[in-house]
Each structure stands twice: as C-alpha cells, then as structure tokens.
Amino acid sequence: MASRLPLYQQQLMTAARLTQRSRSLHVGASRSLSSLAMQGRGAAVRPVSKLMRSALQSSNVNNSSLFSLGGYQVRTYADSIVKVPQMAESITEGTLKQFSKQIGDYVERDEEIATIETDKIDVSVNAPEAGTIKEFLVSEEDTVTVGQEIIKLEAGGEPAPKKEEEPKKEEAGEAPKQPAEPKKEEPKPEQKTEAPKAEEKPKAPSAPKPEPPAQKQKQEPAASQQPQPGSREERRVKMNRMRLRIAERLKQSQNTAASLTTFNEVDMSSLMEFRKLYKDDVLKRTGVKLGFMSAFSRACVLAMKELPAVNASIEGPNGGDTIVYRDYVDISVAVATEKGLVTPVVRNAETMDLVGIEQAIANLGKKARDNKLTIEDMAGGTFTISNGGVFGSLMGTPIINLPQTAVLGLHAIKEKPVAINGKVEIRPMMYLALTYDHRLLDGREAVTFLVKVKEYIEDPRRMLLGI
Structure with missing residues (x-):
C-alpha cells in the first residue's frame, strides 16, 4: 500500500516511524522552508529532518497546516505577512511612525505592533495572529500605502521562555546571600580599613595630577559648543502629516x-x-x-x-x-x-x-x-x-x-x-x-x-x- 502513496507521504510516514518516542511531531518551518526545527532525540533526528525537508518542499503540502499520517500528527508553521490596514475612503497612505515591537519579539493576536500617522489620526497596526516578528519590510518614517506589506510574522509557536530565565536571575541573586555569613566577621574588614594607608601613598605621586588637565580639555570643547553671545541659530523640523x-x-x-x-x-x-x-x-x-x-x-x-x-x-x-x-x-x-x-x-x-x-x-x-x-x-x-x-x-x-x-x-x-x-x-x-x-x-x-x-x-x- 505504501508504494501507491505519493513520495512525500511515504517520506513523512518513514519520518514518523523513526520518532516513535513522541506521538506528536511538530515541525516549524519558514515560508522558504530553508530551516526546520524538530522535536525528537537520538541519531534519527538528522535523517528525519532531511526527509521532512524533502517532503515539505512538495507542492502538495500546505504551510501552516496540521495533518495526520499513520496515527502521527505533523504541524507546520509558515510566515504571515502583516499589511497596512484599510483606514478610510479618503485616506490611502500614511507615514510609519514607529514599531512597537522588535525583531524576535513574540506578539499575541490583535496586539499592536506598529503605528501609522495619517492626515487625520494615528492608525495602529495589529498582529493578525499570534507569532514572532521575523522581519520589518519597511523602515520608520517611510510612506506606506493601504495594503502594502510591512512586517513578516512567523505565525504559531510560543513566546520566549522568559520564566525560565527569571529563576536563573533569582539563583544569581541568592548567591550573594551566602557571603552574608562572613559579614559576621566585620571586625576583620575593619582592620583592612587600616590598609587605606596604602591608598594614601598614591596621593603623594604626581601621577594623578595629569587627570585634571584631561578634564579641562573635556570641558573646553563643551564650552566651545555653547552658543556664543550674540550668535544666532536655527533648526528645521519637518511638518508631520x-x-x-x-x-x-x-x-x-x-x-x-x-x-x-x-x-x-x-x-x-x-x-x-x-x-x-x-x-x-x-x-x-x-x-x-x-x-x-x-x-x-x-x-x-x-x-x-x-x-x-x-x-x-x-x-x-x-x-x-x-x-x-x-x-x-x-x-x-x-x-x-x-x-x-x-x-x-x-x-x-x-x-x-x-x-x-x-x-x-x-x-x-x-x-x-x-x-x-x-x-x-x-x-x-x-x-x-x-x-x-x-x-x-x-x-x-x-x-x-x-x-x-x-x-x-x-x-x-x-x-x-x-x-x-x-x-x-x-x-x-x-x-x-x-x-x-x-x-x-x-x-x-x-x-x-x-x-x-x-x-x-x-x-x-x-x-x-x-x-
């Protein structure tokens, strides 16, 4: 029966058999299908990824889809393109004032990711679905039109495991609590405080004396940057929409x-x-x-x-x-x-x-x-x-x-x-x-x-x- 199946289905079934430790196989792929990340362990991972790459490159498999073969589920994620929303009949373009997120940030569905300034109001651009920002297709202050592609969003996935990083910080914070015990031996450090006599010695050498001139040199250009009495300056600011x-x-x-x-x-x-x-x-x-x-x-x-x-x-x-x-x-x-x-x-x-x-x-x-x-x-x-x-x-x-x-x-x-x-x-x-x-x-x-x-x-x- 397997010989009658299309080649890509045979490859997927082979890949599923090689990863029997998991009943669910998740594959995250970009629109170009150039990079694949798989859940699985053992020596079979590398050949499985090759098989999956070949299978997913087939035109018969849709991106961002969930399908089942031989009792195993395979999920693929594709890029989602965020476009300039329809603003009003009288407004066809605007200026992209700022991105609210950075590349690599995870966003929820309908979360604001950019702001477009128009002739009348500011329009927020929201994520059409949850995912991770992969690429900005335009820059801030660019003129954009309704329907123009502005952001590439890798749909699906999960937010970065920030919670896992927090305990690490806490552990690092707990580390200094241990040296708190030697604090009881505060009298010893008091004896060390007598050591500043060695610090007083450097005061005698003239080595630190060159530092004040360096500070003066730093102050001189700052003073020269200040407008001189009677000087006239002007600055130009572009009018917003x-x-x-x-x-x-x-x-x-x-x-x-x-x-x-x-x-x-x-x-x-x-x-x-x-x-x-x-x-x-x-x-x-x-x-x-x-x-x-x-x-x-x-x-x-x-x-x-x-x-x-x-x-x-x-x-x-x-x-x-x-x-x-x-x-x-x-x-x-x-x-x-x-x-x-x-x-x-x-x-x-x-x-x-x-x-x-x-x-x-x-x-x-x-x-x-x-x-x-x-x-x-x-x-x-x-x-x-x-x-x-x-x-x-x-x-x-x-x-x-x-x-x-x-x-x-x-x-x-x-x-x-x-x-x-x-x-x-x-x-x-x-x-x-x-x-x-x-x-x-x-x-x-x-x-x-x-x-x-x-x-x-x-x-x-x-x-x-x-x-």
Missing part, C-alpha cells in the same frame, strides 16, 4: 469661503450660578462634570431652529451651486493635541440634553488626548465650536471648517464693570465670535444667531423650556 493637512485645509478655507466675523459679549453670571447649583448633583448621579461647552452647544442647536442656514453648507462644482439644509446637528468640538488641532464630532446633538452633550464631549476629549480617535469620530460635522478661552484668549477670529458655514469661538471669562439697570456692577463677561461664510449667510442672519445664543446663555432656563 496632520500639521500639513491642517495647513492645507485652513488655506483652502480662506481661499474658498467669503469669511466674515461678528462679535458679541455675554454675561456669564446666570450660567455660572446654574452650574454651581447643579454640578455636584449631576456628578453624583451621572459621573459627568458639568461644564460650559454643553450649554453653548445646546444654545446653538436651539438658535439653529430659527436660522437653519447656519447649519447648512454649499456644495457642488466650481465652488458650489447648491445649498444643503439638514434636520440634524453634528457639532465639531475643537480639541488641541500635541500633534495639532482635531475636531471630533458630537452627533445628533439636537436629541441630547445638557448632560448627554457634556458626556459626549468628555469622551471625545479623552480619546483625543489618548490618541484613540477613529476616522468615524472625525468624519462629518455641520457646525464647529472652538474654545480658546481655556488657553486665556480674550478675543479671536476662528476659521471656518469647510464645508461648514460657521464656527463659534468662545473666549476667556473676565470680570468687568457693566451697567445693569443704571448701576455699575462687576460681572463675569465673555466675548463671543462667530465667523461665517457670507456666500450663504447674510450679516442679519449671522448677528441674529449670535444674539440668540447670547440670550440662551444669559438665561439658561430658556434652554430648558426650549423657547
């Missing part, structure tokens, strides 16, 4: 939209008192820290009901020939990160109350700071709110985030003397700035919108009533 994209988008906004900014001043007294009364109760019941962003978001949503053009956009060829009105409000919240400004989106804000909006903003802010934002978190947005006040900005003119029509800028709260019913009072005041696209919004509509936002903030009860 996110910064390049931000620059491109902002310039596009200036060149496309007919931007104009209108200002107003809002008294924050009522809103601050409202927050003071309920923030502890809200935190205790929901775990949400009540801030001001939710109130301004809610005020904008209510104002848009009367002025829907603020939530609209211009689309179409040649700069746009169609106005798109929306019955939903997706608010982009500007968040500053180390790499640049990002604008994650609070979706369907018109359906949320103050606590819901605040919770959504807090979650997005945390994801932004932890560099965990996804493409879905960033996509879309119909209106933007930017709070420069957290950095101390008194007044500014925000830039429209195309294709949106307007952006609201919040600023620092400052106490100022204000005339209230004919009397001068000190009130916490904030400047509001609304930059809008004059192609779609007239001045009357923009000013009316900002005034309504001001009215809602100065009387928060109106927001609760929706009037």
